[in-house]
Amino acid sequence: MADNDPEIKDVQGEFPDRDAKSWLEYSVKMQQEAPERFEEAAKFLATIISLSITIIFTSLHRLTMEGVTKVKLVLLLCGLVISLICAFFVMFPMRYKFSSISVDDIKKENQKSAEKKWAILMSAVSLYLLCIISLFWFYF
Numbered sequence: 533m534a535d536n537d538p539e540i541k542d543v544q545g546e547f548p549d550r551d552a553k554s555w556l557e558y559s560v561k562m563q564q565e566a567p568e569r570f571e572e573a574a575k576f577l578a579t580i581i582s583l584s585i586t587i588i589f590t591s592l593h594r595l596t597m598e599g600v601t602k603v604k605l606v607l608l609l610c611g612l613v614i615s616l617i618c619a620f621f622v623m624f625p626m627r628y629k630f631s632s633i634s635v636d637d638i639k640k641e642n643q644k645s646a647e648k649k650w651a652i653l654m655s656a657v658s659l660y661l662l663c664i665i666s667l668f669w670f671y672f
Contacts, residue, residue: 555613563642563643563646564642566642566646566649566650567626567642567645567646567649570622570646570649570650570653571623571649573624573653574619574620574622574623574649574653574656575619575623576624577615577653577656577657577660578616578619578620579620580660581612581615581616581619581656581660582616584612584660584663584664585609585612585613585616586607587627588608588609588612592605600670604666606669608663608666608667608670611659611663611666612660612661612663614659615656615657615659615660615661615663616656616657618652618653618656618659619653621652621655622652622653622656626645626648626649630642645647
């Protein structure tokens with residue numbers, strides 16, 4: 533009876549070849565490790581911001597002599613500190629709310645964490661770049 537029914541089709545499945553399987557595993561691994569990569573980038577950014585703040589503090593006297601007002605320097609340093617705080621927020625682990633036996637919950641929370649960390653990291657980078665560009669605009 534099943535042989536005569538035109539809507540039932542026999543489907544032969546194949547296992548993926550070794551190359552396709554390794555790329556699928558790589559894709560899953562990259563999604564799982566995305567929050568960790570953002571944390572590593574935030575550590576690097578925090579180091580760069582800290583160095584920038586140090587350079588500005590050591591150059592305060594020269595910058596004020598060159599005509600950069602103290603208000604501009606304070607705004608610049610506040611922007612850098614806020615950028616540094618954003619970078620630190622990326623490095624801190626986020627609280628997960630999921631059922632430990634539900635794979636879908638774990639995936640969803642990992643994705644949400646990665647999206648939040650990405651957004652905060654991009655905010656920190658944008659603010660840092662804005663501060664550096666404004667420093668050069670004030671100075672030159």
